[in-house]
Amino acid sequence: MRDRSRSDRNKRRCRSPSASAGKWADLLDPLLLSVVDRLPSLRDRFAVASVCRTWRAVSRPSLSSATGSCPPLLCRPFVGPFHRRSRRYHQISPRRCDLLCPAAPFAPSRSMVSSGSLNLFLLGCSYGHLIFCKGRRAILADIFTGDELRSPDLPSDGWRFHYGALTGSLSSPGSNLLLSANGNLLRWRIGDSKWEECSFTPLDVHMERVVAFKDHVFALDSAERLRVLQFSPYFSIKQMAVQWAGRSIYSGMNIGFTQQLVECGGELMLVQVIPAGQIMHLKFEVYRLDLSGQPTWVKVDGLGDWALFIEESGRCPASCACPGRWGGRSNCIYYAGHGRGRWHVFSLDDTSIDTTDPESPLYFDNQCVSMWPSPFWVYPSMLY
Structure with missing residues (x-):
């Protein structure tokens, strides 16, 4: 009778979640990555990455390539x-x-963005961040975690912005935050202590869309003109004849x-x-x-x-x-x-x-x- 109960305990132990988890923990990295690459949605891939640090590290390449496949x-x-x-x-x-x-x-x-930020006027969303403006500062809020980054003070008061965009992720070198008002475009290079301003004509036009594409930054204005933005050697805006x-x-x-x-x-x-x-x-x-x-x-x-x-x-x-x-x-x-x-x-x-x-x-x-x-x-x- 004692041997039978011991045998039953061993069977239950083999079927327990911890034993099953041990098998998954021993999964080879290439096989795990192959499984993650076949997941059809971001929700599924995040679920895998949240299991443990090892799985998060293994699935990171799959996450970085998900912008075109999910x-x-x-x-x-x-x-x-x-x-x-x-x-x-x-x-x-x-x-x-x-x-x-x-x-x-x-x-x-x-989304985990704070209710205080949600009450502000939304200027845009770019690279996973919502872009707001409050007083003399711009606010970048991560739409998933709610983490916020605030810019230095704007050059002056009284701006009426229509649109905001990033030219790259916050971690990429040379990323810029752009805020567009009529006839003006303000640029803050992430990490710098001040803004740059560039004026363009006509004065009643503002930028409505900014896209970084093949080492260029293109902008479409409210008059449906295509423009090219340059940040080196100086900040400038050129209209493209298309x-x-x-x-x-x-x-x-x-x-x-x-x-x-x-x-x-x-x-x-x-x-x-x-x-x-x-x-x-x-x-x-x-x-x-x-x-x-x-x-x-x-x-x-x-x-x-x-x-x-x-x-x-x-x-x-x-x-x-x-x-x-x-x-x-x-x-x-x-x-x-x-x-x-x-x-x-x-x-x-x-x-x-x-x-x-x-x-x-x-x-x-x-x-x-x-x-x-x-x-x-x-x-x-x-x-x-």
């Missing part, structure tokens, strides 16, 4: 319900921010949607929404920047095995290869707006999008001006 997360400000009969132009600040993954849309997590090839007759019409710059598959692309020829119908057009000769925007008929992630304000677009790995769709645009849904998926083969559908993010009544833009796409800062 979908970004959607940061959705939660502001509570508002009445459709109220003023369309209102100022609201979110109570919190939820983070949703397209690979697991029904398992949201929450031609168009295959442009629609409706392109350039201002219908309330911002043109968007995004890197995709080694190309700098421009996404715009234009009239589709019918009343209250729109469609997407995508162009790539050809720099082989005279800079030219060339119309793109398809994205291949890529997907784009854009949102209404145009501040944080992203791209992802092989979306089928996590159940996504290729040659599509994942669009997030002020609509009630999380996001909508539009194929570039769609010739017309009906904006009279109240569930669509392109529905006109969903457009509003607030202290925060629409939900936006973001990758964690630890991936850069």
